[in-house]
Amino acid sequence: MEEQRSTNSDKQERAAAIQHLRESDPERLVADGEAATIAAFQRTIARVPAYRRLVVDQIGVDPATVNDIDTFRSVLPLLDKHSTFGALPIRDLCIDGNIDDVRSLLTSSGHSGVFSFGVNTDENLRRSARSIDTGLQYCFNVDEKRTLLINALPMGVKVHTRATVLAETSVRDDMVYALVKKFHDAFEQIIIVGEGSFVKKIVEDGREFHGIDWENIRVNLVVGEEGIAENYRDYMGALIGIDDFDDPDSKLIMSSMGVAELDLNIFHETRDTVRIRRLAHRDPTLRRLLFGDAAAFCPMFFVYYPHRCYVEEHAVDRRETEIVMSVLSEEMKLPLLRYRTGDLGNAHSYKRVVARLAQTGHPIVPDLKLPFVSVSGRGIFIATRDGDLYPEAVKEALYAVPAVAARVTGNFRILPARDGSATILFQRKAGARPPRKAKTLLLEALAPYSDARPDVTFLAYDRFPYAMAVDYERKFSYV
Numbered sequence: 001m002e003e004q005r006s007t008n009s010d011k012q013e014r015a016a017a018i019q020h021l022r023e024s025d026p027e028r029l030v031a032d033g034e035a036a037t038i039a040a041f042q043r044t045i046a047r048v049p050a051y052r053r054l055v056v057d058q059i060g061v062d063p064a065t066v067n068d069i070d071t072f073r074s075v076l077p078l079l080d081k082h083s084t085f086g087a088l089p090i091r092d093l094c095i096d097g098n099i100d101d102v103r104s105l106l107t108s109s110g111h112s113g114v115f116s117f118g119v120n121t122d123e124n125l126r127r128s129a130r131s132i133d134t135g136l137q138y139c140f141n142v143d144e145k146r147t148l149l150i151n152a153l154p155m156g157v158k159v160h161t162r163a164t165v166l167a168e169t170s171v172r173d174d175m176v177y178a179l180v181k182k183f184h185d186a187f188e189q190i191i192i193v194g195e196g197s198f199v200k201k202i203v204e205d206g207r208e209f210h211g212i213d214w215e216n217i218r219v220n221l222v223v224g225e226e227g228i229a230e231n232y233r234d235y236m237g238a239l240i241g242i243d244d245f246d247d248p249d250s251k252l253i254m255s256s257m258g259v260a261e262l263d264l265n266i267f268h269e270t271r272d273t274v275r276i277r278r279l280a281h282r283d284p285t286l287r288r289l290l291f292g293d294a295a296a297f298c299p300m301f302f303v304y305y306p307h308r309c310y311v312e313e314h315a316v317d318r319r320e321t322e323i324v325m326s327v328l329s330e331e332m333k334l335p336l337l338r339y340r341t342g343d344l345g346n347a348h349s350y351k352r353v354v355a356r357l358a359q360t361g362h363p364i365v366p367d368l369k370l371p372f373v374s375v376s377g378r379g380i381f382i383a384t385r386d387g388d389l390y391p392e393a394v395k396e397a398l399y400a401v402p403a404v405a406a407r408v409t410g411n412f413r414i415l416p417a418r419d420g421s422a423t424i425l426f427q428r429k430a431g432a433r434p435p436r437k438a439k440t441l442l443l444e445a446l447a448p449y450s451d452a453r454p455d456v457t458f459l460a461y462d463r464f465p466y467a468m469a470v471d472y473e474r475k476f477s478y479v
Contacts (some may be wrong), residue, residue: 006133006162011143014134014163018368026350026369033306033328034069037337040310040328041066041076043095044335050084050092051337073312073338078324080340081108081116081261094119094334102333106156108260109475112342116261119334127331129160131308132265136163136191138368139252139270140220145188152176152194152202153224154473159193159264171195171472176202177210180217189218193256195225196232197410198472203239204406215241221253225475227300227377228255229392230281231399233274238402246275255300257375259341261334262327266309267302267373272366276353277301279362286360290353291346291374294319297396297449299345299376303368311347311373312338320344320379345375380479385420387451391478394424397446404442407432408458413466414479422454427464434458 021029044051045063054077055061061075084093091097104125106118120128136142136149142163149164151157154171165187169175176192184190192199199221206212219240233245233253242251254274258264269277280287281298291299304311308328313321323345326337350371357364381390394412399405411427428434435441439456446452459465467476 006143010130010133010162011137013130014137014143017134018138021368021370024369026371029369030306030349030371033310036307036328037069037072037310037326038067040326040330040335041072041337043330044337047095048093048335049097050088051335053092076338078314078338078340079336080342081112081114084336084339085116085261086114090117090119090334095332099333104158106158106260109154117334118260118262121331121333123331124329124333125160127329128263128265129162131263131305132159132161133163135256135265135268136161139254139268140189140191147189147191148179148183148187149191149193150176150179152192152198154195157260157264164191171198173198173202173205177206177212180206180212180219181210184217184219189220191220191222193222193224195472196223196228197476199223200232200236200410201472203236207239214239218251220251223253223255224258227257227375227392229395229399230278230298231396233278235399235402235405245278255302257300257302259325262309262325262336262339262341266325266327267300267304267375269301270303270366270368272364272368273301273303273372276357276362276364276366279357279364283360283362286356286362289356289360290348291376297390297392299374299392301372301374303366303370304373306371311371313346314340316344316379321346323347323373323375342378343375344377344379345373348372348374382414382416382422382452382479384416384422384452384454386453389414389422389450389452389454393446393449393452394478396449397442398426400445401438401441403435404438407434407438409461409467411464411467411476412478414454417455422452424454424456425464425466426456426458427467428458428461430461432461 045055066072091099101121102119103122104120108116147164149161149166151159151168167179203214207214236253240251244250254269256265256268258266277298280290287295310326312324314324316322323343325339350369353372354365377392381388407429409427409429413425415423417423442456
């Protein structure tokens with residue numbers, strides 16, 4: 001699809017959409033999303049061969065009886081990439097059983113061992129651009145500020161936008177540096193989109209080796225691929241010159257979450273969700289009220305659009321629930337309903353979050369009247385004799401000690417030890433050595449997030465056996 005610049009009509013449409021989300025009743029938005037979910041089911045059951053065979057022929061559901069959200073949730077099957085992409089012909093998963101009008105294919109990371117695919121038509125891509133640009137306008141005012149967006153996500157992950165000037169570098173840091181140095185004074189702001197450890201490398205090396213003065217460039221960071229620690233935001237904010245994250249005019253470090261087979265930008269942070277998560281990071285009472293009694297660290301905390309995506313929870317065990325999603329767009333070529341992505345988390349109503357904030361003395365009323373979703377990762381950890389050790393806890397500890405974070409790539413591996421404890425192997429940056437007392441500092445920083453007392457080892461860049469030459473193309477396995 002050839003990207004075109006935004007028209008005045010596009011800008012007016014974005015402004016109207018944002019105003020609608022500011023003024024709407026939050027419960028009405030959710031109710032409208034539930035109605036759209038039923039409509040999406042009726043389209044899918046009528047036009048997707050594999051889904052009809054599953055629901056009607058194998059399970060024996062009468063589609064006419066699925067006319068409310070409770071029935072939708074109680075009688076329809078849960079899907080995942082193994083039962084769909086891993087088992088069925090791609091045509092049978094698509095509208096009308098063909099891929100005739102498909103324009104773009106996107107592969108997932110393959111991290112689970114099964115590849116899934118985003119299958120898009122021209123209309124899918126236009127819809128994606130509209131939704132991305134609306135989010136960019138809300139978060140960064142791209143309609144008022146001439147913006148260069150640098151897409152530094154891995155190869156093949158496209159950011160469809162008509163509201164910005166787009167540069168696509170994949171994970172070529174040299175290209176990013178060249179663009180920033182040559183074009184930063186030609187734009188009012190730059191947005192760099194990339195995976196967390198790669199963005200860290202860009203900012204650190206850009207300052208140290210390429211003379212880029214990030215503090216005096218209006219640069220914003222959008223981090224995807226995996227969740228970020230709140231202490232990572234602090235660490236990166238210090239490098240690019242954010243003094244006050246609550247200042248509405250400050251630069252912004254935010255996160256966005258996509259799923260290849262569903263959409264690039266399903267959930268995203270806003271200034272309000274960043275503020276709420278940062279409060280919960282510091283306030284244990286708010287953290288427990290929002291995320292549960294066992295929450296020693298904050299999950300990611302996003303808004304989502306109920307007219308685009310229906311979100312529900314599915315119990316995995318007594319303590320964990322996973323996110324189940326249904327994508328609702330009428331243009332979806334490959335619609336997936338009640339789809340398990342493997343991400344643990346919870347859905348939160350707007351009113352519940354506002355009430356929890358008020359209850360803990362934080363009278364914040366988020367601007368957009370959207371529901372929220374918390375995403376805590378894949379629930380992977382190492383059980384030790386002292387307590388469970390999650391990668392998310394290690395990330396919080398690492399970035400709480402900037403002197404250590406600056407000497408490592410951000411990649412580490414947690415290994416179980418024979419004595420019932422664990423070992424964390426950190427990959428040092430090329431030529432870097434950890435500061436004195438680095439192990440002690442890290443263990444002290446880990447204590448608020450985990451009771452585990454692991455051994456800590458820093459390995460030279462080229463001796464780290466799990467990513468000797470980090471190419472940032474693949475998701476990294478921390479456990």
